[in-house]
Amino acid sequence: MLSFNKKFELVSVVFTDDEITLPVANVLGSEEIQQVKKQFEEYFEGKRKDFNIKLSPHGTEFQKKVWRELLNIPFGKTVSYQQIANTLGDPKVIRAAASANGKNPISIVIPCHRVIGSDGSLTGYAGGLHRKKWLLEHESPSPQQSLF
Known part of the structure; x- marks a missing residue:
């Protein structure tokens, strides 16, 4: 919705x-x-990789900073929570970054589903891990294979 x-x-x-x-x-x-x-x-339908939509997510300044970083993750790629924290300039904010990721109010467009565990595992997703798995497979450059 x-x-x-x-x-x-x-x-x-x-x-x-x-x-x-x-x-x-x-x-x-x-x-x-x-x-x-x-x-x-x-x-x-698999015809669009980027969105061109005016966004207005509600959150703290830190959350918005994390969400802006999520927008930099290319279609079909993933990053770890640790990589997000490192990009923010402080590896110690990994938990705060993960929490902000989980509070993203504009999923899919702000691609929080593209953030995975450092070991490559699927980790929490507010929309359910089954949806995260589906979204990542939908965006996979090798659709014939299952990522997870």
Whole structure:
């Protein structure tokens, strides 16, 4: 489920087990919402690797700093929580960085699913490890093989 603010900036992406159709036909700014919906459809069809969406995640300054780093992880690639902490300039902030990663309100677009354990293992994902595994396999350059 997608949530927007009054400026039509994406505020959150929430996983649900129910199918949801966005009722955009009579919504002000529906052109913007239709564009976001189209980008998600293209992503899930394997036709899009990057999003071009105005984002407005709510969080602390540190969380936003972590989320900006997540945006630098290329499609089909992964980094470790330790690498994120190192990029932030302090290897000791690994737990805080992992916590911020887990509080990312705009999953998929801000690709928190691309962060894995230092040993290459799948670790926590607010949307569920089965979704994280699926997203990583969806983005894998070798789709015929299972990563995990």
